Amino acid sequence: MREITYREAIREAMREEMRRDETVFQLGEDIGRNFGGAFKVTAGLGEEFGDARILNTPLAEAGIVGVAVGSALVGMRPIAEIMYMDFTTLAIDIILNTMSKIRFMTGGMVKMPVVVRTQQGGRGVSGATHSQSLEAMFMHIPGLIVILPSTPRDAKGLLKSAIREDNPVIFIEHKGLYAMKGPVSAEEYLIPLGKAEIKREGRDITVVAISRSVLRALEAAEKLEEEDIHLEVIDPMTIKPLDEETIISSVQKTGRLMVVHEACKTGGFGAEVAAIVSEKAIDYLDAPIKRVAALDAPIPCGEVFENFVLPGVDDIIHASRKLIGK
Amino acid sequence: MEISKRKLKELYIVMKKCRMHEERAVIEYRKGNICGNVHSAIGQEAIATAVCSFLNEDDYVFPSHRGYCGFIARGARLDKLWAEMCGRETGYAGGRGGSLHPVALDRNIPFVPGTVGSQVVLASGVGLGFKMRNLKRVAVAFFGDGATTTGAFHEGVSFAAAFDLPVVFVCENNQYEESTHWKYWCKLDKLAERASGYGIPGVSVDGNDVEAVAEVAEEAIKRAREGKGPTLIEGLTYRILGHHMGDTGYSYRSKEEIEEWKKKDPINNLYHRLLQAKAISEKENQEIEAKISEELDEAVRFALESPVMNPERCFRNTVYFGWEISLNKV
Numbered sequence: 303m304r305e306i307t308y309r310e311a312i313r314e315a316m317r318e319e320m321r322r323d324e325t326v327f328q329l330g331e332d333i334g335r336n337f338g339g340a341f342k343v344t345a346g347l348g349e350e351f352g353d354a355r356i357l358n359t360p361l362a363e364a365g366i367v368g369v370a371v372g373s374a375l376v377g378m379r380p381i382a383e384i385m386y387m388d389f390t391t392l393a394i395d396i397i398l399n400t401m402s403k404i405r406f407m408t409g410g411m412v413k414m415p416v417v418v419r420t421q422q423g424g425r426g427v428s429g430a431t432h433s434q435s436l437e438a439m440f441m442h443i444p445g446l447i448v449i450l451p452s453t454p455r456d457a458k459g460l461l462k463s464a465i466r467e468d469n470p471v472i473f474i475e476h477k478g479l480y481a482m483k484g485p486v487s488a489e490e491y492l493i494p495l496g497k498a499e500i501k502r503e504g505r506d507i508t509v510v511a512i513s514r515s516v517l518r519a520l521e522a523a524e525k526l527e528e529e530d531i532h533l534e535v536i537d538p539m540t541i542k543p544l545d546e547e548t549i550i551s552s553v554q555k556t557g558r559l560m561v562v563h564e565a566c567k568t569g570g571f572g573a574e575v576a577a578i579v580s581e582k583a584i585d586y587l588d589a590p591i592k593r594v595a596a597l598d599a600p601i602p603c604g605e606v607f608e609n610f611v612l613p614g615v616d617d618i619i620h621a622s623r624k625l626i627g628k
Numbered sequence: 629m630e631i632s633k634r635k636l637k638e639l640y641i642v643m644k645k646c647r648m649h650e651e652r653a654v655i656e657y658r659k660g661n662i663c664g665n666v667h668s669a670i671g672q673e674a675i676a677t678a679v680c681s682f683l684n685e686d687d688y689v690f691p692s693h694r695g696y697c698g699f700i701a702r703g704a705r706l707d708k709l710w711a712e713m714c715g716r717e718t719g720y721a722g723g724r725g726g727s728l729h730p731v732a733l734d735r736n737i738p739f740v741p742g743t744v745g746s747q748v749v750l751a752s753g754v755g756l757g758f759k760m761r762n763l764k765r766v767a768v769a770f771f772g773d774g775a776t777t778t779g780a781f782h783e784g785v786s787f788a789a790a791f792d793l794p795v796v797f798v799c800e801n802n803q804y805e806e807s808t809h810w811k812y813w814c815k816l817d818k819l820a821e822r823a824s825g826y827g828i829p830g831v832s833v834d835g836n837d838v839e840a841v842a843e844v845a846e847e848a849i850k851r852a853r854e855g856k857g858p859t860l861i862e863g864l865t866y867r868i869l870g871h872h873m874g875d876t877g878y879s880y881r882s883k884e885e886i887e888e889w890k891k892k893d894p895i896n897n898l899y900h901r902l903l904q905a906k907a908i909s910e911k912e913n914q915e916i917e918a919k920i921s922e923e924l925d926e927a928v929r930f931a932l933e934s935p936v937m938n939p940e941r942c943f944r945n946t947v948y949f950g951w952e953i954s955l956n957k958v
Contacts, residue, residue: 327760354760360790365749365783372753372767375738376688378760396780399743400750409722411733444953496951543951 304488309343309480311454312419315461316344316381318490320351323379326465327355329366330383330419334358340385341421341480363392370416371401379415379465387422387474388434401470402445413468417461421475423514423564424608428477430600433608435565437512440472441542441574447471447495448542452516454484456539459493467495476514498545500552504532507625508552510575511535511562515594515613519562522618531622541571549575550583557588558625564612567595592621631842633907639677639838640902641916643895646673646697648920649706652928653696653713657873661932663715664727667694671836671868674894675800676770677701678841679861682849688736688754688767690747692800693728694867695740698770704732706927716934723937745778747771748797752784755793755858766852768796774805776819785858789826792857796848799862800835806871807880823860835863836894866892 306314320326328344334356338345348356359366363384370380384390390397397418405414424433440448447469451457457475464471501516502523511519516537523533534552538544553559559579561572572593579591594613601611631639650670657666669676672694680689680701691698699709704720712719712730721731729740741747751769758765775781776799788795799819803810816822823830831848833840841863848859866889870877877886902908943955 325761357791360783360786362783362786364779365752365787368746368749368780368784369753369756369787372750372755373757373760374753375750376754376757376761376763378757392779395743396746396749400739400741400746404739407721407724407729407739408731408733409724412738543953 303485305483306454306486307480308454308457308475308482308484309341311458311486312343312461312475313345313347314486315458315465317347317350319462319465320347320355325377326379326381327357328381328383329357329359329370331359331361331366331385333383339383341477343480344383363389364396367393367401367416367418368396370418371396371404371414374414374416375412381417381419381465384418384420386432387420387436388431390418390420390436393418394439397440397446397470398443402443405469406445414470415468417464417471417473419473419475421477423476423478424601424612425478426605426608427603429603433601435513435563435596437474437541438565438570438574441571445470446542447540448474449495449540450474450476450513451539452479452513452537454482455486456493456537458486459491460495460539463492463495466492474513478514493539496540496543496545498536498538498548500534500548501537502533502535504534504556506532506556507534507558507560507622508549508556509533509535509560509562509618510538510549512538512541512571513564515562515564518613518615519618521615522622525615526619526622529623531626533622544575544578546578546582550579553579553583554586557586559587560592560594560618560621560625562594562613562618564596566598567593568598570595589625589627592625594618594621631839633902633905635681635842636839636898637902637907639681639842640895640898640908642677642681642701643673643838643898644916645920646677646700647895648917648924649696649700652924654869654873656714656928661714662727663713663723665872665874666727667872668869669694669697669867671889671893672800672802672865673697674838675798675835675841675863675865678838679768679770679796679798679845679849681842682846683766683768686736687765688738688751690751690767690769691737691740692747692771692775693740693744694772694800695770699730699732699735699737702732702735702737704735704737706923707930708732710927710931711934714931714934715936716931717937718930718934722942724942743780745771745775745780745784748775748781749784749787751795751797752788752793755788755795756791758794759791764853766794766796766849768798768849770798770800772805773799773801773803773810773814773819775799776822777813785826785828785860788858789828792855794852794855795858796845796852797858797860798845799860800865801862802865802867804867804871804881806875809880818862820860820862828858828860830860830862832862832864835865836892836897838894838898
């Protein structure tokens with residue numbers, strides 16, 4: 303099977319959906335011709351679809367999402383790009399108080415087919431206000447679908463589904479994954495939202511991981527084989543609504559749960575999964591639940607600091623050994 | 629452009645309906661029948677009435693939280709509007725919105741946002757959608773003086789100016805943001821001057837002179853529809869009552885000022901003009917009032933006889949429309 307990068311997979315998804323449906327369009331800063339986006343995800347799309355459908359916007363995040371929401375009210379299907387997750391806070395009012403609520407408040411009579419695409423995570427050089435992982439913020443808001451793809455194949459299939467979805471979606475990419483290559487089918491395919499995937503089977507510990515942490519978990523799983531510790535790595539892909547069943551089934555098998563994410567530990571996705579499993583599967587747990595997450599601290603610039611603050615392969619290995627009792 | 633006597637009379641009737649609706653809202657609120665608060669627009673009926681009278685059926689309107697005049701001027705159904713205001717199942721939004729978040733999808737009023745200023749950026753978005761789909765339709769956002777300092781206003785107008793969107797921005801400057809007078813922060817003589825900051829036309833008129841508003845509204849809507857871009861209209865007006873039903877409006881405004889503005893009542897003044905021009909008679913006026921009164925009685929009766937939606941039904945499959953949410957709080 304051919305291999306393409308995460309960024310190419312995302313671009314392909316958008317290109318295919320825009321060719322398929324002329325109401326799909328994109329808006330964001332610097333996404334248009336001759337630049338193709340801060341992370342080059344939209345490179346070439348402006349040339350193919352023109353300046354109106356790959357719309358360069360003023361520097362105004364609340365405006366970008368607000369205008370996307372308005373256009374969705376009259377039949378368009380916008381993909382709004384917010385360059386950095388850290389800036390989504392500028393659009394949070396329109397997301398919280400209009401975008402996520404309008405479908406409910408109108409009893410479903412209004413569709414809100416908006417995809418807000420953004421990216422998060424550390425990459426060694428971005429610093430404290432350009433590296434944050436804030437999926438928990440959106441997970442907490444009722445009415446939003448929140449997706450974090452970890453591979454090129456997942457990114458393409460999930461984004462296509464997200465674009466066809468009539469409810470608002472927050473699609474969270476990872477800046478450290480854009481250049482990563484992976485197998486992606488050349489045939490058209492969609493990945494359903496709200497369904498987790500078992501990325502690796504194992505009998506000892508259920509590891510629920512998201513975004514780049516999935517790769518870290520898989521790397522740790524390889525290494526731990528030598529110690530006869532077998533991780534089952536589950537990638538929820540959609541954290542809201544969450545596929546609880548897959549996670550609980552796995553915990554019923556392994557008896558141990560670890561959640562790994564790059565966001566800060568306090569009030570994060572891990573806390574949510576831990577609460578759910580405690581509520582619904584406590585009898586199956588042989589050990590306390592572990593969350594491997596970032597320190598509750600800003601992420602200073604540079605690899606040394608990032609590696610200190612953010613959870614890595616070693617942290618997952620360390621946590622696994624503790625869970626097994628070594 | 630002179631507005632014909634016939635049209636002025638039509639505007640008068642709409643304003644009268646707005647006023648009587650607003651007065652009834654106060655009465656029903658005091659009886660405890662309204663779900664939520666009432667942000668009364670008594671005194672500012674002329675602006676929305678005039679602007680909406682030039683819109684087509686398929687244009688879009690985003691009223692503010694003080695926006696029932698926009699609903700009525702667009703011909704929203706009184707029964708469904710009142711049922712919504714009273715939080716009943718038969719309301720425009722099934723009672724979910726209540727008095728603060730009515731909608732009227734049949735009149736292309738999709739949402740009344742809770743955060744001041746959002747309506748500006750939403751209207752721009754609708755304008756973008758119209759432009760992208762090559763539709764000769766217009767979006768109008770109504771907002772107060774307070775909204776003009778919000779980020780959402782700034783960003784919404786910036787987008788509309790950047791892309792020549794078919795939008796009209798209408799500021800109902802009633803001079804107070806809750807209890808704060810606009811001159812407290814505003815270094816401009818007129819809010820319409822903000823328009824020059826975006827490179828779009830801005831015009832300021834007496835918001836209680838329905839004819840003056842009508843003239844500039846017609847122009848602005850035509851401009852937008854022809855693809856020439858947005859306009860900022862400022863209508864200077866006044867709200868006679870407080871910010872909402874919990875506020876008398878007396879602690880930050882003098883009785884003299886309020887009395888002064890009562891004399892500038894847009895409906896009264898127009899009535900006397902029409903009377904003098906023999907475009908209306910006292911008897912006819914009484915008939916108009918009686919008809920509106922009957923309509924309102926019907927609507928209120930319908931609302932109060934309607935049930936509140938069963939909460940379970942309200943939340944089943946409505947948040948995601950494809951995913952259920954747990955209805956278990958334990």
